[in-house]
Amino acid sequence: MKVLLMGHPNVGKSVFFNRLTGSNAIESNYPGTTVDYTKGYMLLENKDVEVIDVPGIFSLEPKDRAEEVSVKMLEEEKDAIVVCVFDASKIERGLYLALEIIEKGYPVIIALNMWDVATDKNIAIDVKNLEKILGVPVIATTAISGEGIAEVVSRIGEASPVKIRNIIKNAGD
């Protein structure tokens, strides 16, 4: 089992990654490309679990080489748990990608990162309701301060595959 950190460019994935893995990061080059990515390890239930800081992508329909690599990394890790990192101040953008990943059958956990920025902009997000509709754990995080990271770690085990039709049904209720 691996943990993939995925999300749009510039949402704080790498700061998040450093919080999860500490100082054991390994810089790698994706074979046959010029695309670099970072992997490391985090302790989960007393086991060392590999974490990959996947290059930022907007959707699973790749528009360039880096995005192609991100999609390949996801496809190669069929039993991965995906932590979708959002910019909490631009939540609907993150949702599209998260739904694509959920649709592929991956267990997903959502980190609403940049929570400090959203709070400063008076953006109110009903985290518990979002969690209820999506059926996946949703946690407010501020990677630069570390807020919420421990909760993400403690709830990774709750991530499990969800059917899109159930999300649509929950959204209608």
Ligand SMILES: Nc1nc2c(ncn2[C@@H]2O[C@H](COP(=O)(O)OP(=O)(O)OP(=O)(O)O)[C@@H](O)[C@H]2O)c(=O)[nH]1
């Ligand atoms: N205010 C605030 N800034 C953050 C937070 N997380 C990350 N940042 C800042 O946002 C910028 C982007 O962070 P990165 O971790 O490099 O973002 P990324 O998603 O890895 O970006 P790419 O690798 O380019 O896709 C940096 O300046 C971080 O210090 C957060 O929770 N709050």
Ligand SMILES: [Mg+2]
């Ligand atoms: Mg990064």
